[in-house]
Structures are given as C-alpha cells and as structure tokens.
Amino acid sequence: MTAGLVGLAVALAVGNSAPALVGTSFLVLGIIGVAGGQALRVRAEFIEAPVSMIENEQRTVRLRFSSDGQAARTYARLNLSAGLRIVEVDGAKLIGSQVLMLGAVGAREDVALTIGVAGWGRHNIGPIDLFTESPLGMFDVRRRSPENRTWVVIPEDVALHRLLSPLETNLHVGDLVSRKRGPGSEFADLRSYRPGDDPRNINWRVSSRSGELWVNERHPERNGDVVLLVDGQVESGTELQVLVDRSVRLGAALLQGHAKRHHRLGLITLDGTCRWIGPGIGENHRRRLVEQLISVIPGQVLWEAAERAVIRAAKRPAMVIALTPLLDSNVAGVIHSLRRSGVDISVVEIDASSELSPPERGDRQLGRRIWVMERERLRQRLTGAGVPVAVWKDVDSPDVPLSQLDLWRSSWQRQLG
Amino acid sequence: MATAARLAALLSVALAATLILATSAAGEGLIALIGWVAVGLLAAGLLLGHRGGLTALSVGYVLRLGLMSAMEAPIQPDLWTQVLLLTLAIEAGSVSFTLRLRPADPLPVMVRGVGTALVASSLVRVMELLVAGAETSGVLVRVAGIAALVVAAGWVTTMWRRSGLAS
Numbered sequence: 001m002t003a004g005l006v007g008l009a010v011a012l013a014v015g016n017s018a019p020a021l022v023g024t025s026f027l028v029l030g031i032i033g034v035a036g037g038q039a040l041r042v043r044a045e046f047i048e049a050p051v052s053m054i055e056n057e058q059r060t061v062r063l064r065f066s067s068d069g070q071a072a073r074t075y076a077r078l079n080l081s082a083g084l085r086i087v088e089v090d091g092a093k094l095i096g097s098q099v100l101m102l103g104a105v106g107a108r109e110d111v112a113l114t115i116g117v118a119g120w121g122r123h124n125i126g127p128i129d130l131f132t133e134s135p136l137g138m139f140d141v142r143r144r145s146p147e148n149r150t151w152v153v154i155p156e157d158v159a160l161h162r163l164l165s166p167l168e169t170n171l172h173v174g175d176l177v178s179r180k181r182g183p184g185s186e187f188a189d190l191r192s193y194r195p196g197d198d199p200r201n202i203n204w205r206v207s208s209r210s211g212e213l214w215v216n217e218r219h220p221e222r223n224g225d226v227v228l229l230v231d232g233q234v235e236s237g238t239e240l241q242v243l244v245d246r247s248v249r250l251g252a253a254l255l256q257g258h259a260k261r262h263h264r265l266g267l268i269t270l271d272g273t274c275r276w277i278g279p280g281i282g283e284n285h286r287r288r289l290v291e292q293l294i295s296v297i298p299g300q301v302l303w304e305a306a307e308r309a310v311i312r313a314a315k316r317p318a319m320v321i322a323l324t325p326l327l328d329s330n331v332a333g334v335i336h337s338l339r340r341s342g343v344d345i346s347v348v349e350i351d352a353s354s355e356l357s358p359p360e361r362g363d364r365q366l367g368r369r370i371w372v373m374e375r376e377r378l379r380q381r382l383t384g385a386g387v388p389v390a391v392w393k394d395v396d397s398p399d400v401p402l403s404q405l406d407l408w409r410s411s412w413q414r415q416l417g
Numbered sequence: 418m419a420t421a422a423r424l425a426a427l428l429s430v431a432l433a434a435t436l437i438l439a440t441s442a443a444g445e446g447l448i449a450l451i452g453w454v455a456v457g458l459l460a461a462g463l464l465l466g467h468r469g470g471l472t473a474l475s476v477g478y479v480l481r482l483g484l485m486s487a488m489e490a491p492i493q494p495d496l497w498t499q500v501l502l503l504t505l506a507i508e509a510g511s512v513s514f515t516l517r518l519r520p521a522d523p524l525p526v527m528v529r530g531v532g533t534a535l536v537a538s539s540l541v542r543v544m545e546l547l548v549a550g551a552e553t554s555g556v557l558v559r560v561a562g563i564a565a566l567v568v569a570a571g572w573v574t575t576m577w578r579r580s581g582l583a584s
Contacts, residue, residue, distance in 0.1 A: 003475030010479055012563060016486030017548050019479050022500055025540040026475065029533060075520040099520035131519040137529045140519065 001030045033138030040071040042105045044128045044145040052287075055120050055156040058087055061113045061149075063128075071105040073137070077129040080115075083153070084123050088114035105132070120155040120248065120294050124148055152291055158253035162402045163261065164409065166224030167344045168317030184220035191217055225264045225279040227314050228254060228293075231324035231331050232271035236298035239357070240325070243350045244271075244298050247323040250348065250398050251293050254321060259286055267292055268313050270331070272299030274306035276313035303330045310334050311341070320345040325352045332378050339387045346405045347382060347389040354394045421523050422516035426463040429509035433459050433474055436502040439494060440485075448490065451481045463510055466517065471510045478503050497542040504534035 007023015048062035065074065078098045080086070085097065091111035092100040102109060117123060126148025133140045169180075181188055190203060193213030201215040230251045234240040251267075258265055264279035267289045277288055311334065314320045320338060324331050326349050338345050353372065359365045379389050388408035390401035437452035455477025462470015478499075485492060492499075508530030515521050 002472050003479050006476050007479040007482075008565060010483035014483045014487040016483070018486050018492060018496055019483045021496060021541050021544045021548070022479055022482060022503075024544060025500060025537045028540055029537055073525070075522075077520050093522070095520060095522055101520075101522055129519075131521075137526075140515075142519065 001027065004030060030138075033134070033136050036136035036138070037072070037134055039132045039134040039139050039141040040067045040069050040105075041141055041143050042067045042071050042074050042130045042132050043143075044076060044130060045147055046126075046149055047110070049125070049149045050151060052152040052154060052290075053117050053123075054154050055117060058114055058116045061115055061125065063111045063113065065102060065105045065109045065111065065130075067105045067132075071132045072135045073133045074102045074105050075131040076100040076102065077131075078125055079127060079129065079148075080125050081123045083117055083119040083121065084125065085116050085118070086113055087116045117151070117153050120153050120245075120252070122150055122294065123153050124150040152287075152294060154290055154294065155249045155252040157256065158249060158398055160253050160257045160402065161399050162406055163254070163257045164319065164321065164346060164402060164406055166226060166263070166317070166319035167409075168319075169222035169224050180220065181217045182220035184218040186219040186221070188217040188219045190214050223262050223264060225266065225318035226254075226258045227266035227268060227279060227318045227320045229268045229310065229314065229320055229322040229324070229335075230270070230293065230296055231322065231328070232269065232296040232298055233300055233328045233331065234298045234325060234352075239355050240327070240352060241298050242355055243325045243352055244296060246350050246392070246394070247325075248293055248296055250323055250350075250392070252290065253398060254323075255286065255289055255293065265289055266313065266318060268310055269293065269296050270301045270306060270310075271296050272301065274301050274309045276309060278313060279318055300328075306330075307334050307337075311337060314338055314343055314345070316341075316343055318343065322347045323350060324348075325350045326375065326378060327352060329378065332382060335382060335387055336385055339382075339385050345387055346409065347387055348401045348405070349379070349389055349391045351391050351393045419517070422513045425509050425513035425516060429463060429506050429513060430456065430460050432502055432506035432509060436478070436499060436506065439502070440492075440499060448481055448484055448488070451477055451484065455481070459506070459510060463513060466514075468514055471507050471514075474510075475503065475507060495542075496545060497538040500541045501534055501538035504537040505531070508533055 004023045004025075004027030007019045007021075007026065009023075011017060011020030011023065043066050045064050045066075046061065047064045048060065050059045050061070053059055063076075065076070075095070076092075076099065078086075078100065080098045086094055089100065089111065090113075091109065092102045095101050100111060100113075102111070115125070126145070128145040128147065130143045130145060131140050132143075190206060191214065193202065193207075193215050197215050201218075203214045203216050206214045228251050230247050232244045232247065234243050255265055255267075262281070264281050265286065266277055266279035268274070268276040269292055275292060277285075277292060307330070320343055322331070322335055322345060324335075324347065326332055326347070335345060335347060356368075359368045379391075382389050388405045390404035390408075392398065392401040433456045437449070437456055440452070455474045458473035458477065459470040462468065462473065482492070482499075512523070512526050512530055515526055516523065
C-alpha cells in the first residue's frame with residue numbers, strides 16, 4: 001500500500017508513467033486483498049479429553065473449532081507438553097508435530113486427535129494458539145484459546161507377584177489374618193467355654209472327648225496400613241535421575257498391588273519438599289496418592305522439618321516400605337528412628353552403583369571403593385537394627401527385592417515366634 | 418520450519434539483488450545507491466525480524482524507478498519483468514516472516530506468493546499496453562494524478578478500517 005501511494009506520488013513528481021504503473025498494481029493488489037474479506041476469529045474448546053492416562057497408552061481427544069462466520073484457513077498450535085505426541089488426526093491436516101491445519105472453519109468443526117503418551121507425570125495440552133488467514137491470505141489474526149487440559153499419566157503397570165504383608169492389622173475388614181482373636185474364619189486355638197460364648201463356636205468333637213465344653217477361637221480378617229516412603233533425593237540433571245524414575249514406577253506398582261488387597265494406603269515423598277498423605281482408602285484417595293507420587297522430582301529436602309514430618313506420618317500399625325537409593329544418610333537415620341519406635345519398616349534400596357560410570361583414574365577408583373564400603377556399612381547398620389534391606393538392581397525384576405524382604409520378614413517372624 | 422523461513426529469506430534477498438543487478442547498468446551513482454540501500458534494508462529487516470524491510474525494498478524500488486525516469490535512463494529489462502522480480506522478492510520475504518511468526522503450510526503460502534507476483538506483473542503489462550503512447554505530463558495529468566492519489570489513499574483507508582485490521 002505504502003509503495004503504491006509513493007509510486008503514484010513519484011509518478012506525479014517526475015511526470016512519468018512507470019512509477020505510477022508499479023504503484024497502481026501494488027494498490028490494486030492491496031485493495032483486492034483487503035476487499036476479499038476479513039480474517040475471522042476462531043474459538044477452540046475441548047469436547048472430550050481423558051482425565052488420566054497410563055504410560056504408552058493412546059487416547060482420543062476431541063476439539064471443537066467454531067467461528068461467527070465462515071473463517072478461512074486456520075492453523076491451531078496445540079502446545080503439547082513433552083511426552084505427548086499426535087498419532088492420528090481426523091478432520092484436519094497435521095503439520096509438523098503439533099500444528100493442525102483446518103481448511104475452513106464454520107459454525108462448528110470437530111477434530112478428533114489420537115494422542116500417545118510416553119513417560120509418566122503431568123502432561124498438558126493447550127492453551128491453543130489459533131491463526132486464521134483472511135480469505136485471500138493477505139492478513140491473519142491470532143487468538144489464544146485459554147482452555148487447556150492437564151492429564152495425570154500413571155506409570156505403566158508392573159505386575160508384582162509378591163507383596164509384603166503388614167505385621168499388624170487395623171480394625172477394618174480385609175484380607176489379612178489378624179494376630180488378635182475375634183470373629184473370623186481362620187482357626188486360632190481352643191479354650192474352655194465361658195458363659196456368654198456363642199454356642200456356634202463350641203467344638204463338639206473335642207468337648208465330647210474331654211467331657212467339658214471347649215470353644216474354637218479364631219483370627220479375624222482385617223486389612224493393614226501400608227505407607228510408602230519414596231525418596232527422590234538425587235542430584236537433578238545427573239545420571240542418577242533415573243533412580244527417581246525407578247522409585248516412582250515401583251511405588252505405583254506397590255500402590256496398585258496393595259490397593260487390590262484392600263489395604264489402607266499412605267505416601268510420604270521426599271524431594272524438594274516433604275509431603276505426606278496419611279493412610280486411607282477409596283478411589284479419590286488413590287488418585288491423590290498417584291498424583292503426589294508422579295509429581296516427585298529430583299531434589300534435596302530440608303531435613304529439620306522433614307524428619308519430624310516423616311516420623312509423624314509413618315506411625316504404627318502401618319507397615320512402611322521405603323524406596324530409596326540411600327544416598328542421603330539422613331534417610332538412613334530416619335529409617336533407624338522409625339524402627340526404634342517400633343514401626344514395621346522395610347527398605348528397597350534402588351541400586352545407584354549401576355547408574356554411575358566406572359571411575360577411570362586411580363584416585364577415583366579408590367574413592368568409589370570407599371563409597372561402596374560406606375554404603376555396605378550403612379546397610380549393615382540398618383539390618384543390625386532389624387530393618388530388612390533389599391537392593392534392587394536395574395537388571396532385576398521388582399519382584400526380586402520384594403521376595404528377599406518377604407523371606408527376611410518371615411524368618412524374623414519365626415524367630416520372634 | 419526455521420529452515421524454510423531462512424531459505425525464503427535468502428531467496429528474497431537474492432531476487433532483490435538480481436533485480437538491482439539486472440537494472441544497474443542503466444544507471445550509475447545515486448540510482449545504484451538507492452537500489453543497494455533498499456536491498457540492504459530488506460536484508461536487515463529479514464535478519465532482525467522487522468517487516469519494514471519489505472516496505473523499504475518496494476519504496477526504494479519505486480523511488481529508484483522515478484529517479485531513472487527523471488534522468489531519462491532507459492528502463493531495461495521490461496517493467497513487468499522488474500515488477501515480477503520485485504513482487505517475488507517481497508512475497509519470498511513475506512513467506513519467511515509468516516513461517517517464522519506462525520505455523521503455516523509452506524506449499525499454499527508459496528503458491529499464493531507466486532500467484533500474487535504473476536498478477537502484479539500482468540497488471541503492469543496490461544496497464545503498459547493501455548497507456549502506451551499517452552502523454553503523461555501537463556497540468557491536467559497532474560491534477561488527475563493527484564485526484565487518483567487522494568482517492569486511492571481514501572479507498573485504502575476505508576477498506577482497511579472496514580476490514581477490522583486497523584484495530
């Protein structure tokens with residue numbers, strides 16, 4: 001436009017038609033472009049989106065684009081977080097990895113996206129940036145649709161064949177055989193009849209042989225409290241970050257496994273902050289646990305406050321399973337304190353040595369050997385205090401450390417009688 | 418997308434330089450200077466992400482054309498060929514900005530650019546044929562020209578406001 005007007009002015013000044021011809025052609029093009037129609041604003045909204053997903057799953061998201069008139073070609077940048085990818089699009093053309101091109105948008109255009117997710121955590125889609133061209137493509141308008149969706153992506157399900165059973169039970173009905181006596185189906189012992197005993201509990205065979213009344217005592221079926229202590233205290237941005245990933249994956253599998261056994265579940269996470277959720281039951285509670293679990297990131301906790309919080313959150317009769325690389329001696333200290341206060345605690349040590357590159361120089365080799373010996377001593381101190389510790393190596397299935405802990409706890413129970 | 422934008426920017430500068438080189442033989446000194454300054458401003462605009470570079474090229478070209486006319490230098494090659502090169506340079510620059518600023522399908526954007534360039538050069542050619550041999554000096558022509566300028570400016574402003582782009 002500017003060049004067109006300048007062309008006309010120059011032509012008048014020099015009295016020659018050439019600049020006027022060029023200027024006029026520019027003006028005509030500009031006028032055609034503007035007169036062709038304006039670029040309408042387009043809105044976008046989610047009409048179907050999942051709330052949660054499982055890692056490596058594919059789900060459908062439906063988007064509705066609408067405009068007050070017939071908008072021309074529209075581009076929608078979806079702003080997907082890392083880990084999300086568009087697998088298939090129905091109703092639009094995919095440009096690059098996260099831009100949709102819609103031919104024209106009328107009152108209502110629905111687009112179905114199949115979205116795949118890699119990696120657990122929180123993933124989000126949106127806000128959506130919309131760019132609509134004018135009909136002749138000379139101008140465009142931009143609009144940011146504020147809607148967005150955040151999904152909780154749960155780690156892929158790891159089937160655990162063996163789970164630890166709490167030594168103590170609570171008062172809620174469940175699958176565990178309580179050590180206490182009470183109404184139940186598991187036979188515990190015989191005792192002589194006392195007035196008030198239920199006649200249905202009389203053991204007639206024993207009573208007829210002994211000549212006096214004997215009743216069966218039974219163990220009630222109860223559930224237990226299981227509290228996971230997930231330690232994400234590793235240096236961020238290093239090769240040790242993978243330890244947090246392994247802890248979270250095992251934590252998710254344990255939560256799922258124990259939930260199936262109707263145990264009350266609690267969670268303590270140690271990363272940049274210490275957060276905890278007390279034992280509870282129900283779908284909403286499990287959702288809170290998973291959301292907290294997947295928000296664990298590598299970081300260092302402030303121990304002055306965290307130690308008190310851990311001891312308050314992991315109380316008897318809960319069974320505490322600590323998932324930790326044991327890189328921070330404070331964690332070992334708090335585990336020790338919990339054991340001393342009578343809490344049933346077991347440790348799955350996430351093996352850090354396999355994640356470290358082998359030392360090259362002699363002094364580094366010596367340093368590594370000292371570090372390995374210190375860790376071995378730490379482990380021995382814990383086991384000496386009655387805390388079962390099983391090392392989970394990266395090549396092993398998660399059942400391996402759980403089986404080791406289960407064996408340790410069984411023999412310990414036998415020793416205790 | 419970034420690569421395509423860079424390629425389009427390079428193409429734009431190359432076309433603009435070709436336009437100046439193709440017509441520089443016709444003029445020396447000031448004419449060449451205006452041409453190269455316009456190309457320099459285009460390159461700077463593309464580099465710094467300022468759309469003004471495109472306007473600078475087109476205005477510089479028109480000023481240069483006016484100067485050539487005033488100095489009665491021959492306009493070689495044909496005007497429509499020059500306009501074709503100029504519009505292609507501007508459209509390539511515009512494609513570069515579009516690809517940098519927002520998502521776009523490169524193919525339709527480029528097709529539209531080439532189409533615009535062809536329409537512009539065709540318009541110039543048709544108008545050349547229409548005004549061939551016509552007297553373009555004198556008071557009447559100047560009055561008509563100023564009237565056309567005012568009407569064009571008014572028309573552009575009106576359409577701009579009506580389209581909602583002014584806001």
